Amino acid sequence: MVWECGIGECGACFDEVEAAIAHQATEHERRECKVCGTVVPDGYLAIYHAFSEHSRAEYVRAYGADSNAVRRRESIVEDVTAVVDQDELARLLDR
Ligand SMILES: [Zn+2]
Numbered sequence: 001m002v003w004e005c006g007i008g009e010c011g012a013c014f015d016e017v018e019a020a021i022a023h024q025a026t027e028h029e030r031r032e033c034k035v036c037g038t039v040v041p042d043g044y045l046a047i048y049h050a051f052s053e054h055s056r057a058e059y060v061r062a063y064g065a066d067s068n069a070v071r072r073r074e075s076i077v078e079d080v081t082a083v084v085d086q087d088e089l090a091r092l093l094d095r
């Protein structure tokens, strides 16, 4: 499985999902969550934050997302959360 960074035109590829998330958190600008203003790493962690901390309705209102965009992001969170090694990720983000 190859994990591709989906931020903008980046397209960087990684063999390990943890490496892809660490890349997003370190190589890309952090973003402010449009719902609560918390600054979070871009990419998976931003999406994870939005869908774990906020309701779908809040997300749609703040980002003007349509239901396809919401479903796509929800499935990313599901897919990644199912396989990510949280300890390994924490180790990479800690460096
Ligand atoms: Zn990237």
Ligand SMILES: [Zn+2]
Pocket (backbone or CB within 6 Å): 033, 034, 035, 036, 037, 038, 049, 050, 053, 054
């Ligand atoms: Zn938030």
